Structures are given as C-alpha cells and as structure tokens.
Amino acid sequence: MKTLVIIPVFNEEETLRGVIVGIRSYLSQADVLVVNDGSTDSTGNIAREEEVLVLEHPYNMGIGATMQTGFLYALRSGYDIAIQVDGDGQHHPEFLPSLVRPLLEGHCDLVIGSRYLSDGGFKSTLPRKLGITFFRSLVWIFTGKRVTDPTSGFRAMDRKTLELFSEEYPTDYPEVEALISAYNKGLHFQEIPVTMRNRQGGASSIGILSALYYMVKVTLSISIGSFRRVK
Amino acid sequence: MGIRLNLFAIIGSIILLLVILELIRRRYLQERYSLVWIITGAVFLLLSIRVDILYRISNFLGFSIPSNALFFFGVLFLILIVLGLSVITSRLSVKNKILAQEVVLLKKRVADLEKSLRSPE
Numbered sequence: 001m002k003t004l005v006i007i008p009v010f011n012e013e014e015t016l017r018g019v020i021v022g023i024r025s026y027l028s029q030a031d032v033l034v035v036n037d038g039s040t041d042s043t044g045n046i047a048r049e050e051e052v053l054v055l056e057h058p059y060n061m062g063i064g065a066t067m068q069t070g071f072l073y074a075l076r077s078g079y080d081i082a083i084q085v086d087g088d089g090q091h092h093p094e095f096l097p098s099l100v101r102p103l104l105e106g107h108c109d110l111v112i113g114s115r116y117l118s119d120g121g122f123k124s125t126l127p128r129k130l131g132i133t134f135f136r137s138l139v140w141i142f143t144g145k146r147v148t149d150p151t152s153g154f155r156a157m158d159r160k161t162l163e164l165f166s167e168e169y170p171t172d173y174p175e176v177e178a179l180i181s182a183y184n185k186g187l188h189f190q191e192i193p194v195t196m197r198n199r200q201g202g203a204s205s206i207g208i209l210s211a212l213y214y215m216v217k218v219t220l221s222i223s224i225g226s227f228r229r230v231k
Numbered sequence: 232m233g234i235r236l237n238l239f240a241i242i243g244s245i246i247l248l249l250v251i252l253e254l255i256r257r258r259y260l261q262e263r264y265s266l267v268w269i270i271t272g273a274v275f276l277l278l279s280i281r282v283d284i285l286y287r288i289s290n291f292l293g294f295s296i297p298s299n300a301l302f303f304f305g306v307l308f309l310i311l312i313v314l315g316l317s318v319i320t321s322r323l324s325v326k327n328k329i330l331a332q333e334v335v336l337l338k339k340r341v342a343d344l345e346k347s348l349r350s351p352e
Binding site: 053054055056057058059061065068069072073076171 | 328331332334335336338339
C-alpha cells in the first residue's frame, strides 16, 4: 500500500523537524509531503533540508485549500492511503500505525484519531469543551453517528475518500464539514483513541471570535449543503 | 420638477452613459458586466427626459412623493448590484484556488522532471 503522510504547515519552524522525524520512525515505509501554505519563516527551508516532498503555495490559502492540494497530489501520484498530521506537533506519531490499520483491514474509508475516546491527558478548556459538544451534536443530527472528536485533524483515508476530498473540501475549518460530506457520499468512518499533546510551539489558531465564526460557518454550510443534490 | 433640474438630470445621465462606453472602449469593463450599467444609464436618461413616467409609477405604487420612489428603487438596485458582485467574487475565489493548486502541482512535476533529467538512472 503506497502511503503518503501530508503535513499542512503555516509557520511551524519550531516543530516541523520533530514531526517529520517522528513520522519516519513510526511509519518508515510512507512518503512524507509537506504542503507549505505561504509560511513567512524558515518552515519551507526545514522541509527541504529534511528532503521530504514539498509543495509550496504561492500565498496563504487556508488550511482547507492546503490539505486539498495534498489530496490532489496523493490522488494523482497514485497513493492508496493519505494521512493528515498537523505540523505543530500535537499529533503523536506513534499512533500512525493504528490510524492506518482499519483502512488496511478494509473496515472503513476514513479513520479519525480521537483525543476523547480514551482518558489520555488532553487538557481541555471550557470554551473548547462547549465547541466540541456543539460539533458532536451537529454531526449527530446530520449523520446519526456519534463522533467524539469531529474537529480532529489527525486522519487517515483511502482512495475513495481522497477522490471526494480532492473534488470538494472547504477552504477554512474543513474537518466537520468534510466528515459530513464523506457520510453523504456513503463513505464509512471510524474513530480510534489517540492522545494529543497540547501545543508545543506557536499560538493556537482559534480565538473567541474565530471560534464563533467557526461554529456559525460550519452550521450554515452544512444546513444549506443538505439541500444540495448529491452528485 | 423645474426645467433646470430636468436639464441637470439629462446631462448627468448622458455623462454616465459616456463614462460607461469609454470604460468598455478601454477594456476596463467587460461587455458581460457592462450590460447592466448601460441599461441603468438608459433608464436614468429616460426618466430625466420623461419625468411623468416616474410620477406615474410613484402614484401607481402609492409613494407619497416621487423622490421616495426614486430613492427606494435606487437602493434596491444597488443592493442587487452588490449581491451580484459578491457572487462574482465567490466564483472568482474558487477559480483562483483551483488555479493556484494546479500551478503548485505543475511546479512540483516540472521540478521532478528536471531532477530526473539531470540524474538519469
């Protein structure tokens, strides 16, 4: 199985090298692709020094577009499995093999690493808990499935999912919407327990106002999207 | 409406039409987006020549004074134009994203090809 690990990065010079090293030691047979979303620090240089595959966006296009560029590359280069790992070091690479296993066994098309399935020491704040509850309910309403960590960006997917995501993937805050569009396409997803580190470097990308925008945007997009005919 | 105001409105409408035509001539405005503006200019011109049309419309719809009707339709028209522009912007940003992604992937392919040319196996 040809496997590609996609790391979307925007100014992750403090953490990127560690992430790449971790992936190589736990999933040595996989290729690593860094999609650099217009970083203004030395992130791009670090990726080139580490001799991973590198794609450079000409300007900052957002996390969704960045992942989609990676999906397009994976699809066109004939990869069977693509894995998304954040560049900030919050995803533990030792979970990579168990993230891929359900795909290899053919149980599902999309695997989500959930930090809430086990009691794995992820310190959560009250606003984050509220947000997670909100998105869990949203996913439950639109799919009837209970997903504990719908915003998790630690995911592995097969080619069927890649085909969908390279066709349509939201440009910002894509995770929850992508889950629902995968469900609507008849794809199966499954969660596995992982632990995540709190951020090692940089600042979290989500403040109060953007959290509100996140919830409103995703709700709007999913509600209106449910009136669209499925292609 | 006094004759002076009437004349002023006619001249204004003609200037608007001329500006639109000049923008099209210089290719600052594409024909497909210019149609709505040409129609706007023409309607302005018609209304300033035949002010009685505005009076009749305003009477028919029950506006207390014709200028209210003018303002109402003006604002409505602007809202529609801005909405149309938002649609165009959205479409452009989607196309722009796809274009950028294709460029990124092409650059990667070119770089890979160059590398394989420089070091034939």
